[in-house]
Amino acid sequence: MNDHSRDEQHDESDLEQLRQRIDHIDSELIRLISERAQCAQVVARVKLAEDPQALFYRPEREAQVLKRVMALNPGPLPGEELARLFREMMSACLALEQPIRVAYLGPEGTFTQQAALKHFGDSAVDVPLPAIDEVFREVEAGSAHYGVVPVENSTEGVVNNTLDSFMDTSLRICGEVVLRIHHHLLVGENTRRDRVSRIYSHAQSLAQCRKWLDAHYPHAERVAVSSNAEAARLVRSEWHSAAIAGDMAARRYELEHLAEKIEDLPDNSTRFLIIGNHDVPPSGEDKTSLVAAMRNQPGALHDLLEPFHRHRIDMTRLESRPSRHGVWNYVFFIDFKGHQDDPLVRAALEEVRLRAAEIRVLGSYPVGVL
Ligand SMILES: O=C(O)C(=O)C[C@]1(C(=O)O)C=C[C@@H](O)C=C1
Known part of the structure; x- marks a missing residue:
């Protein structure tokens, strides 16, 4: 041997x-x-x-x-x-x-589906829906236990449809998920790679890859469609087209990668919210979101925010949106660290309540873990 x-x-x-x-x-x-x-x-x-x-x-x-x-x-x-x-x-x-039904902004293969899987795991039953307000409606009607909707992207800012849907709902935010977003240029197997003349994606994804597209495909027509997954579905049958979408859509529609991670900013991420119809008790590390309408007077925004500052509450986000009631009225979406049952947060909220024309706590929920 x-x-x-x-x-x-x-x-x-x-x-x-x-x-x-x-x-x-x-x-x-x-x-x-x-x-x-x-x-x-x-x-x-x-x-x-x-x-x-x-x-x-x-x-x-x-x-x-x-x-x-x-x-x-x-x-x-x-x-x-x-x-x-x-x-x-x-x-x-x-x-x-109990088998949990989770509605999300579809179709299958969207980043929102990926966020839903990341948050609820594989055993939840997922229900793709074509629009954000339909996800809200499905959960309000009780046909789904929870919903998953995108709320903000680190490069492109807020998702207005989601914020607007919160103005008319009694649903509560039960959680958040943050997803690193990697965009790929995808094609069907029969596509002539040197002949790509049209690129489909969601408008936000096209914007997130603008510089890369200017450098590599300056002459290709950019076509905005309703979602990245829809872009992926379309290019399966188009020989001169490519889609910008993520791994989930690539797998779902069996596409090949022409180029990977083409997003302009490497730490591009999107935050998603979990919506449900109940309050969530404190986990030990929580966030609270609220929507407030201001009184129409000078210094109103400063007055509204001052109690947060005085009680040393860490505000993580402030967005304004036109109110749907009355021209030129604005509402503010505020996120801060802490749970609405914390004594400090409760004290601040009581003061804010006196200073705002209207406030509604949208929910306290655990800071995303994964
Ligand atoms: O602790 C609970 O309340 C459980 O139902 C158990 C358990 C688990 O598997 O750990 C399952 C589902 C809940 O969402 C949380 C935790």
Whole structure:
């Protein structure tokens, strides 16, 4: 036997032993995961015994579980990867308690679907809808338990349709998800790559890739469509067209990548909100969103914001939108750190309430974990 074959023999028996060890660990994991799932079934019975209208999905608890997993992670897997595995496990446990229907801005393959999967995991039933206000309506009508809508992009700013939908709804914000957005130039398999004369995408995505397009496809016609996924669907059958969309759409419509990560700003990300019809208890690290209409007098905005400053509440966002009632009236969307049940936040809110013409807390919810 030469050295080489002895080495191989050694490797093979090592491999065999390692695989036995992995089998043993997997058996343990199966036992533990099943025990966890049984525990979730008991949790469901306890919840139902307390309240026939019990809420099964508990965003504050899920945030705590995921943060704990990341804090306990000994490696070598990155914390986010381990949390992702637990995300799926909780998703499956929740589905045992109650299958959750989640409506999102579709069609299939949008970044919003990716955000919904990131937040709820694979076991939630997802329902694609063609417009943001339809997502609101579906949740209001109770046909979906929760909805996922985009609210702001780091390069392009707010999604006005989402903010406007919050003006006329009694739904609450139950969570947020932030997604890194990577755009790719995608084509169908029959496309002549050197003959791309038209590029489809959502207007925001075209804007987010403007410089790259100017440099690489200055003469191609840019066509804005209703979503990136719709762009991906269209180019399947067009030989001279490409789409700008993400991985989810590329997979869904079986497209090839002509160029990857073509967004102009490398840390391009979009924030999505989870909407539902109940308040969420504190998780320990929360945000609150509200909408306020100002009195029509000088210094009104300063007066409105002053209590936040005095109570040292960290405001993370301020957007104004034209009010739908009365010409030239504006409403303000304000996000800040903290939960509406925190004594400090409650004190600030009481003062703000006295100074505004109208305020509505849209929800307190856990800061996005993954
Ligand atoms: O703790 C609960 O309330 C559960 O229902 C259990 C569990 C879990 O699997 O850990 C499942 C679903 C909830 O959204 C939160 C957590």
